[in-house]
Amino acid sequence: MKVEQIYTGCLAEAAYYIESNGEAAIIDPLREVETYLKKAEKAGATIKYIFETHFHADFVSGHVDLAEKSGAEIIYGPTAKTEFKAHIAKDGEQFKIGHVTVTALHTPGHTLESTTYLLTDENGKDHCIFSGDTLFIGDVGRPDLAQKGNLTMEDLAGMLYDSLNDKIKPLADDVIVYPAHGAGSACGKSMSKETFDTLGHQKQVNYALKAQTKTQFIKEVTDGILPPPQYFAKNAAINKGAVKSIDGVYEQGLKALSPQAFEDAANQTGAVMLDTRDPQIFAKGFIPNAINIGLNGQFAPWVGALITDLEQPILLITEVGKEQETITRLTRVGYDNTIGYLDGGFERWTDAGKEIDTVESVSAEAFEQAAAENEVTALDVRKPGEYESEHLELTLSRPLDFINEWMGEIDPANTYYIHCAGGYRSMIAASILKSRGVENVIDIAGGYAAIKNTGLKRTDFACPSKAMKV
Template identity: 30%
Template sequence: MQIDIIETTGLGDRSYLISEDGVGVVVDPQRDIDRVLALAEKRAVHIALVVETHLHNDYLTGGLELATTVGADYVVPAGDTVEYERVPAGDGDVLEAGSMRLRVLHTPGHTHHHVSYVLADADRNVQAVFTGGSMLYGSTGRTDLVGPEHTDELTHAQYHSVRRLADELPDGTPVFPTHGFGSFCSATPTSGDSSTVGEQVAVNPALTQDEQTFVDQLIAGLTVIPAWYSHMGPGNAVGPTPVDLSMPRPVDPTELAERLAAGEWVIDLRSRTAFAAGHLPGALNFELALANFVTYVGWLVPFGAPITLIGETEEQVADARRELVRIGIDRLAGAAVGSPEALAAGRELSSYPVSDFTGLAAAMAADPDLVVLDARRADERAGGGVRGSRHVPIHDLPGSIDEVPDGNVWVYCGSGYRAAIAASLLTRAGRRPVLVNGGYGDPDSGAAAAGLHDDSATS
């Protein structure tokens, strides 16, 4: 029996292909199913089952299309109301695929109807457990995605679900969660790339704390929910349409200029330093970094708003499109490929300076009234910030530009990625930003190393 991990780094998720004797089972597939199909072909297996642990909140599933394409049974938790044919998975059910057996455990918490799948071989020996958004590596799935009125109930349920997994499974059982590798579906940061039930007994908060302490700490630590999440559960209940990974319609320089003049979302995929050095006026910089890109496009761009991509190559645009379809951004208005100079067609480019925390320290020493903007989330800001800085989380900035003073604005975040988005938004609004490009917490070059960190800078 073989278990292959299919990473989706941009969303912090994993899907799985289980293979044995020419038969395959897929767990929680992402929407771009070509990756699964290619792996199944490589393993020479026929996919007999496609199973979901829950109706996902951070991506649109590829399960329905995959099951339809290969003629597999599509298994969804029995309690979820959906608008398509499926095999309902209820507590205690046993699903068969060749010699493999998957026992369904109802593990509510992340959602009301969430299930986990215990994998066993033909001799009923437990091989693994697929825990979705229940037991994660050193954490659990967050419990506030269904609605705030359900959070307390689901947090208590999550505690008992994780304990049920630990009680019913052998300590050596490998744990394969869907979330927890950077996903905002994790209640708290996870640790490690692999684990077993026995290892989790020693480190997982649901297994090391009493119930009320676990509930109180989890709820207190919940962070803001990305905007696109509200569209994923309903989309998965209806059933996502077949995925389209084709190249968007080409946009020439004249049309591109019109879209920029109209204030549309024109997204430049280049690196933050290349963008800062020269870009089309009005373009916004969402660098195609696979750990951040789709998160912040989905968070900042109003769902359904027309998006035009600018890429250096067609491959870059294709990669961006793949990332975006995973959260249902399907209808791109178009794409332009080429250097900013070529796409400007003679028009002047915009630019802004790039510095670091050492440069920021020097600038603040020269000008005590310098405007400094912190684009991190509130939970990051709670640990302190640059002294005297103003805090506007990046997801709030589009609606809060008027709160940022005119003139020069130095902007930073945890790594430089969100600061680059903020700088491009500020430039479009007529401000003059300086991008602080670097890791806030870097011991050698971050804010503290430059003498800028202030524990009291939390508002």
């Protein structure tokens, strides 16, 4: 028996490869499926099943494409309704993979069809559970994504409590918990950085498993949930339908464009020019109106949070050789309309003598000096919880997640200093402001981590966000 976790850090997502006696199964596959096909081919195994723990909201799954290319059967849990061929498992239904058995345990709460898959080894011993978004390490799935009709998130939280107590907690303490996500995912609120654990240890440390009553559980699980990213509902809808193959997306997106062809395409299509280079490299020179979302950070979730239309045409500026990786990561969250990339990267643009723009970036010490000499307007674009835990007294909380909501408060004639925790998110915000006509934008290099070492006054307790002065 082989169980392999395939973890994708930028999405904080875990897929799984199970193999026994020449047969294999995949749990929660990502959009690009060649990894799974190659693993099975190398092992001389046939992929028999594709198990989906639920309709994912934070990424587009590769289940349909993988089924077509492998001949495997797609399995969903009870109540799931799909627009493609799938087997809807009954609660307790068992599936054989070589010498091992997978049992579907219906565990509604995160979503109504959420299902945990229990793997029993060749000796009949319960080995692990693939818990999807039902149980995370240190947390449980948010219960606010599948509200329908009169069904509230409190109702779903109650279902989740019953699922955990009736189906999961009775399992042996040495059963391994393999969740669908880890720290950084918006599918929960306080996940551990660890990506698996024993159920026994989780019973000791996971706040949700320690709740003594359903009332206590509902209160703790629903407290402090931020609104889901805008793309979540759209991805869930895609996953219920016949998700198209990634192959056609590559064919359309991997078109090398000269600087002039790139500029013409941008003007003719209204495409977003997405620059995925390192934030500090971007700051030194970029194509006017381009948006910076660095490939080396949580690229796909930020694209999903900030580009509201999944059909939006996208033109890419990447490091040379990173074009296909960028398209892959865009497709993971449903952005399939890349229409080309700048051949030769930004250097080719400058060689052609094309116009460029810059973002001024200053050190934390230079910002401290500027704040001492004049009144400044400084925006902290970290999440609300980060701001409330500790922030500069002079900054305004303007989370990047909600930039489209607070953008109307911005005065294009004003000068804005911007920071986040380390510099990734602040450059995204700076590039968006620049693209919308705010010329005087100054990034604080190193973010709050650098600012903390200055003499600027900080507060480290929760307080209301200041009103924007415009």
